[in-house]
Amino acid sequence: MADIPILLVVIILIALVFDYTNGAHDSANAIASVVSTRVLTPKTAVLMAGILNFVGAFMGTHVAETIGKGIVKTELVEGCHYLILAALIGAIFWNFLTLHLGIPSSSSYALIGGLMGAGIVANGWSSLEYATILKKIIVPLFLSPIVGFIAGYFIMLMLAWISYNSRYKPVNDLFKKLQILSAAFMAVTHGMNDAQKTMGIIALALLIFHKIPALYIPIWVKCVCAAVIMLGTIKGGWNIIKTIGQRIFKIQPVHGFAAQSATAGVILGASLGGAPISTTQVISSSVLGVGSSQRISAVRWGVAGNMIAAWFITIPASALVGAICMLLLKLLRLT
Secondary structure: OOHHHHHHHHHHHHHHHHHHHHHHHHHHHHHHHHHHOOOOOHHHHHHHHHHHHHHHOOOOOHHHHHHHHOOEOHHHHOOOOOHHHHHHHHHHHHHHHHHHHOOOOOHHHHHHHHHHHHHHHHHOHHHEOHHHHHHHHHHHHHHHHHHHHHHHHHHHHHHHHHOOOOOHHHHHHHHHHHHHHHHHHHHHHHHHHHHHHHHHHHHHHHHHOOOOOOOOOOHHHHHHHHHHHHHHHHHOOHHHHHHHHHHOOOOOHHHHHHHHHHHHHHHHHHHHOOOOOOHHHHHHHHHHHHHHHHOHHHOOHHHHHHHHHHHHHHHHHHHHHHHHHHHHHHHOOOO
């Protein structure tokens, strides 16, 4: 079929649009606190985050494999050429909506939801890999923010205890420097987890179109996805940076260091286990944990409640849009 290569190119381009919006949407994750505490200028911070996202994208393929073959059964959706297109439209729609509203939702779960919705319409409920979805999607969805909150809470308590008798200015200056290191570590782990999601979706498209014999990540896919998420990160999502850096809890350098260290550790562990978690979800919950360690009233729980609601409606909302797109394509007899 002569139109298949053209459609594949279109799908890859749209996947890269998602990759770009993912970088723009999630740029706040690594740099919100260093910007809000004025440790780095916004321009310097986004440049650092973009470069380190690029580096992190090459560190492993476990998450990409989960996206590529752990959400839908490849043997059942093979030949469903419009499946990836419908899934990406669902994810991109949710990304743009939440980016416009300044809500730090999850690009990761938007992609997963879109893929699930499109897969169900394409080939029924049996097309989903329920065991993998439960183990690497649903459990981390609930567990990662809890771990982030607890880690942020106890790291902050430990730092407060260590610096209890120290003078404010030397401690503050020290954590300004350490905060840059923790932001850099987090940017690397963000690329390690998030860039691989687009790699996985492109690899699945290549498999569906019989361009690769089995699901693996070609080197050109790694390079392109790493470059695009870097550009998206440099562009940045300033509304979300403001939400995380200022509206949840008034962050000082020590708080930023604690939250970023907790988040980077959680993301690193998830990436090594192949779990495509939400970096936005983890950094937000880590900030909540750090704020709660000071005093419960320090956290603006109304803002936090809106974010939590967005986290848990992301998968069903993007799945619904993905399913509607796939249904429309079926009705138009394009599948």
